Amino acid sequence: xxxxxxxxxxxxxxxxxxxxxxxxxxxxxxxxxxxxxxxxxxxxxxxxxxxxx
Amino acid sequence: xxxxxxxxxxxxxxxxxxxxxxxxxxxxxxxxxxxxxxxxxxxxxxxxxxxxxxxxxxxxxxxxxxxxxxxxxxxxxxxxxxxxxxxxxxxxxxxxxxxxxxxxxxxxxxxxxxxxxxxxxxxxxxxxxxxxxxxxxxxxxxxxxxxxxxxxxxxxxxxxxxxxxxxxxxxxxxxxxxxxxxxxxxxxxxxxxxxxxxxxxxxxxxxxxxxxxxxxxxxxxxxxxxxxxxxxxxxxxxxxx
Amino acid sequence: xxxxxxxxxxxxxxxxxxxxxxxxxxxxxxxxxxxxxxxxxxxxxxxxxxxxxxxxxxxxxxxxxxxxxxxxxxxxxxxxxxxxxxxxxxxxxxxxxxxxxxxxxxxxxxxxxxxxxxxxxxxxxxxxxxxxxxxxxxxxxxxxxxxxxxx
Numbered sequence: 001x002x003x004x005x006x007x008x009x010x011x012x013x014x015x016x017x018x019x020x021x022x023x024x025x026x027x028x029x030x031x032x033x034x035x036x037x038x039x040x041x042x043x044x045x046x047x048x049x050x051x052x053x
Numbered sequence: 054x055x056x057x058x059x060x061x062x063x064x065x066x067x068x069x070x071x072x073x074x075x076x077x078x079x080x081x082x083x084x085x086x087x088x089x090x091x092x093x094x095x096x097x098x099x100x101x102x103x104x105x106x107x108x109x110x111x112x113x114x115x116x117x118x119x120x121x122x123x124x125x126x127x128x129x130x131x132x133x134x135x136x137x138x139x140x141x142x143x144x145x146x147x148x149x150x151x152x153x154x155x156x157x158x159x160x161x162x163x164x165x166x167x168x169x170x171x172x173x174x175x176x177x178x179x180x181x182x183x184x185x186x187x188x189x190x191x192x193x194x195x196x197x198x199x200x201x202x203x204x205x206x207x208x209x210x211x212x213x214x215x216x217x218x219x220x221x222x223x224x225x226x227x228x229x230x231x232x233x234x235x236x237x238x239x240x241x242x243x244x245x246x247x248x249x250x251x252x253x254x255x256x257x258x259x260x261x262x263x264x265x266x267x268x269x270x271x272x273x274x275x276x277x278x279x280x281x282x283x284x285x286x287x288x289x290x291x292x293x294x
Numbered sequence: 295x296x297x298x299x300x301x302x303x304x305x306x307x308x309x310x311x312x313x314x315x316x317x318x319x320x321x322x323x324x325x326x327x328x329x330x331x332x333x334x335x336x337x338x339x340x341x342x343x344x345x346x347x348x349x350x351x352x353x354x355x356x357x358x359x360x361x362x363x364x365x366x367x368x369x370x371x372x373x374x375x376x377x378x379x380x381x382x383x384x385x386x387x388x389x390x391x392x393x394x395x396x397x398x399x400x401x402x403x404x405x406x407x408x409x410x411x412x413x414x415x416x417x418x419x420x421x422x423x424x425x426x427x428x429x430x431x432x433x434x435x436x437x438x439x440x441x442x443x444x445x
Binding site: 097098099100101102105106109131134135136169170171172173176177178179216217219220224231232233234235237238239240248249250252253 | 390424428
């Protein structure tokens with residue numbers, strides 16, 4: 001039953017790459033700016049401390 | 054009018070956008086799971102294409118969003134050029150990478166669909182070519198905007214590029230009607246009854262909603278980052294650190 | 295909205311309108327080149343001398359019913375491509391796409407021989423924008439046919 005689902009009627013080699021690449025690229029598009037903003041905030045905070053000292 | 058004026062203040066905008074992160078992320082995850090389950094499991098196989106048609110559930114949302122995001126960018130570019138709203142520039146910059154991703158995914162999933170059904174990965178017909186031009190417009194904007202920013206000039210030229218490129222959007226949409234192409238006509242249209250049965254349609258609409266949430270989420274995260282970069286030295290940024 | 299904003303909007307609209315008009319002219323001039331294929335009727339209408347053997351062209355149409363002949367033991371296939379008006383015999387050797395069948399829209403790429411046979415290098419299937427499970431599609435087809443009969 002589950003095997004039948006993953007076979008996708010013989011179109012598995014087209015459908016699964018299409019779905020997985022879509023999900024991976026979209027996830028990267030969310031993860032990357034989150035990481036960047038976190039770093040930016042850290043940098044700004046560090047700079048602020050440097051000035052205050 | 055009061056709320057608009059408030060939204061124009063960067064610190065207020067930064068806070069409001071922060072409140073949108075959780076709802077849009079939740080919407081994206083829930084709709085994505087529901088749409089994928091509906092499209093890959095619940096929807097019946099197509100009478101012509103069998104299970105191969107299921108690529109539609111990742112292809113059409115990408116293609117639709119690639120055009121929607123560009124239209125939004127044209128609107129932001131208009132606001133930035135005419136009213137010199139700095140936040141519009143932030144939104145413009147924040148939209149480009151995710152828009153380019155949608156255009157790329159539309160081409161890639163279309164290619165993976167075309168190979169088994171049409172018999173080719175790629176053909177230079179009007180629809181595929183105009184979508185490729187859209188991807189180049191996104192990339193061109195990103196490169197130009199980056200170059201302008203690094204040389205410290207204002208972003209009028211890159212906004213102009215976005216506005217000029219908006220001519221491509223109706224061309225993409227109507228290409229399958231104006232010219233003969235290998236690509237089929239639109240299945241979803243604002244004016245006609247959808248050419249797709251209900252059991253196959255609802256997962257597609259749910260996936261469309263999921264992709265819109267993803268765009269919203271990326272826009273919010275990136276806009277907040279752009280606002281921080283812009284106001285780095287202001288008192289309110291120092292306040293939140 | 296003050297005077298400056300108005301002026302900027304006018305300038306922008308002027309530039310964009312000009313560009314849109316230019317684009318329209320280009321696309322109008324190129325309209326035949328943007329089309330992917332000729333229909334059989336369009337090709338028949340062209341003076342026969344213009345389409346020569348050494349020119350690669352594409353024809354788009356339907357695979358005529360009961361016209362597919364496969365040669366036994368090879369990948370060679372012959373069929374007629376039609377748009378209801380004109381039709382051309384097509385010869386092709388190679389793997390056909392999954393959707394290739396009678397009545398299906400196809401685009402064939404190749405050369406038109408002097409004897410009128412189209413020697414295809416590539417056969418691409420075209421599908422329509424309708425999606426439905428097998429049973430329902432037949433019901434819809436029957437319903438539209440009945441509606442046509444009634445009308």
